[in-house]
Amino acid sequence: LSDTQNRxxxxxEASNNSGVNGTEAASSRSLLxxxxxxxxxxxxxFKKDKDRPIVKFISPDSLMSEYAEMLGLPxxxxxxxxxxxNLKTVYDLSVTSNHPRFxxxxxxxxxxxxxxxxxxxDAINASIYTYEVAPVFTVMERLAMQxxxxxxxxxxxxxxxxxxxxxxxxxxxxxxxSAVFPDARRLGLAAMPPAKIYVSMESHYSMVKGASFMGFGxxxxxxxxxxxxxxxxxxxxxxxxxxxxxxxxxxxxxxxxAGTTVLGVYDPISEVANVCQEFNVWLHVDGCLxxxxxxxxxxxHLLDGCQRADSLTWNPHKMLGVNLQCSLLLTRHSGALQRxxxxxxxxxxxxxxxxxxxxxxxxxxxxCGRKVDVLKLWAVWRGLGKxxxxxxxxxxxxxxxxxxxxxxxxxxTDGSFELIAEPESTxxxxxxxxxxxxxxxxxxxKRDDSWWRQMDAVAPLxxxxxxxxxxxxxxxxxxxASKNINCWRxxxxxxxxxxxxMERIVxxxxxxxxxxxx
Ligand SMILES: *Cc1c(COP(=O)(O)O)cnc(C)c1O
Ligand SMILES: *[C@@H]1O[C@H](CO)[C@@H](O)[C@H](O)[C@H]1NC(C)=O
Numbered sequence: 001l002s003d004t005q006n007r008x009x010x011x012x013e014a015s016n017n018s019g020v021n022g023t024e025a026a027s028s029r030s031l032l033x034x035x036x037x038x039x040x041x042x043x044x045x046f047k048k049d050k051d052r053p054i055v056k057f058i059s060p061d062s063l064m065s066e067y068a069e070m071l072g073l074p075x076x077x078x079x080x081x082x083x084x085x086n087l088k089t090v091y092d093l094s095v096t097s098n099h100p101r102f103x104x105x106x107x108x109x110x111x112x113x114x115x116x117x118x119x120x121x122d123a124i125n126a127s128i129y130t131y132e133v134a135p136v137f138t139v140m141e142r143l144a145m146q147x148x149x150x151x152x153x154x155x156x157x158x159x160x161x162x163x164x165x166x167x168x169x170x171x172x173x174x175x176x177x178s179a180v181f182p183d184a185r186r187l188g189l190a191a192m193p194p195a196k197i198y199v200s201m202e203s204h205y206s207m208v209k210g211a212s213f214m215g216f217g218x219x220x221x222x223x224x225x226x227x228x229x230x231x232x233x234x235x236x237x238x239x240x241x242x243x244x245x246x247x248x249x250x251x252x253x254x255x256x257x258a259g260t261t262v263l264g265v266y267d268p269i270s271e272v273a274n275v276c277q278e279f280n281v282w283l284h285v286d287g288c289l290x291x292x293x294x295x296x297x298x299x300x301h302l303l304d305g306c307q308r309a310d311s312l313t314w315n316p317h318k319m320l321g322v323n324l325q326c327s328l329l330l331t332r333h334s335g336a337l338q339r340x341x342x343x344x345x346x347x348x349x350x351x352x353x354x355x356x357x358x359x360x361x362x363x364x365x366x367x368c369g370r371k372v373d374v375l376k377l378w379a380v381w382r383g384l385g386k387x388x389x390x391x392x393x394x395x396x397x398x399x400x401x402x403x404x405x406x407x408x409x410x411x412x413t414d415g416s417f418e419l420i421a422e423p424e425s426t427x428x429x430x431x432x433x434x435x436x437x438x439x440x441x442x443x444x445x446k447r448d449d450s451w452w453r454q455m456d457a458v459a460p461l462x463x464x465x466x467x468x469x470x471x472x473x474x475x476x477x478x479x480x481a482s483k484n485i486n487c488w489r490x491x492x493x494x495x496x497x498x499x500x501x502m503e504r505i506v507x508x509x510x511x512x513x514x515x516x517x518x
Pocket of ligand 2: 370
């Protein structure tokens with residue numbers, strides 16, 4: 001007996017033994033059908049009940065001991081009914097970004113179109129390297145990239161889906177390397193003068209990881225100072241580049257971040273582009289978070305200048321409600337990906353195929369087998385249209401303004417909150433101040449060290465209460481804008497929220513923090 005037959009038999013036995021009415025009918029349905037029915041009944045998209053807890057927190061120790069059997073990999077197949085139950089348990093124990101009170105990361109609810117696209121992707125199990133095994137997907141990705149290039153204002157170029165924005169940023173480093181030091185492909189980094197990568201203090205950590213991963217070393221990354229809003233200081237960038245060149249270093253690339261991970265602000269891309277032009281340096285725009293503003297008529301100006309970039313990364317899996325993972329890398333240099341990565345594996349990318357070989361897109365990337373990420377994006381885009389997506393981006397930006405206003409009001413009336421920065425996109429940074437710590441002078445330099453220390457301890461304590469209560473999830477961190485004192489980063493990532501939901505958040509902080517003592 002094959003494993004599947006075995007499992008089916010055990011599953012029949014299980015249903016016969018259980019004698020529960022309807023089980024037989026249920027088990028004549030496929031596992032796939034049954035899990036889809038379950039998700040529907042479980043209200044996976046929170047259409048009916050948005051007040052059920054977002055998390056039922058269990059410590060890692062208890063999770064491992066209470067579910068030891070289920071989490072293990074058995075020798076013998078388990079009956080299908082048991083497997084189905086196991087899957088339901090996994091669902092019940094998970095935190096879903098679909099929850100309307102999930103504000104913990106830079107993404108929120110996934111659109112149904114995306115889940116369906118994902119399902120079909122997995123059912124087909126195509127690898128998007130050659131046209132012969134992925135005819136629709138290779139063409140779909142090419143066409144989507146063409147449209148995205150236009151959207152961001154590139155005249156020429158190409159693009160690919162990458163497994164996440166961090167990897168996309170590493171691709172950008174690779175492209176810059178290939179453009180600046182074509183010989184390094186054969187000879188390695190030893191053949192190059194010491195290279196420098198310029199990012200802002202607020203840039204994403206993947207640039208540092210990328211520099212190290214690709215052999216340039218973390219010290220190759222120059223963190224340029226930011227202004228009081230968290231934007232790269234362009235004069236400081238110019239000074240760094242000038243003095244590095246004088247010292248025999250080679251500027252490899254400059255990264256302008258469009259929507260920084262914590263503050264959500266946009267570097268002045270046009271001004272950064274001017275410096276890149278002046279010194280002939282590769283410009284990469286990290287639009288992983290904020291690139292989605294391109295879809296909004298009223299916000300796309302934040303990305304002015306991005307058409308001058310040599311490369312750009314963007315994560316539809318953040319603001320656009322496409323599920324993980326869906327990221328893309330664009331470059332305005334046609335053929336750059338092949339030049340940087342192509343190796344023409346003879347068994348896969350035969351040049352004498354009977355169809356045009358440029359439809360085999362797999363040699364542009366560093367993966368061999370590559371999962372299709374474009375179908376879910378395509379499904380969402382068709383389902384909502386560009387205008388619908390733009391509206392959702394707008395709505396998230398608007399929620400952030402509304403929350404910031406509510407917090408600023410509280411700051412004035414009872415001092416229970418303090419707004420750290422006016423939001424430029426979806427992220428709102430603030431402190432909740434428990435009653436015992438209120439009434440400080442507005443001037444930060446007039447607050448004493450012990451007050452700052454106490455404030456630093458508030459967020460972790462409150463996060464514990466919030467998580468155990470399960471009423472919402474919001475992240476906190478130390479950052480330059482908060483004097484490296486823990487503060488909240490509320491990501492207005494849920495487009496089904498309204499201003500009332502923002503009011504509720506303010507209320508929840510008071511509920512959790514009222515009697516907090518640090
Ligand atoms: C999230 C983010 C990334 C990384 O994207 P992943 O898909 O999580 O790897 C890179 N840059 C910025 C600015 C981001 O916010
Ligand atoms: C699914 O496709 C991937 C990529 O081509 C392949 O590695 C994998 O073996 C496939 N799975 C099955 C069960 O065929």
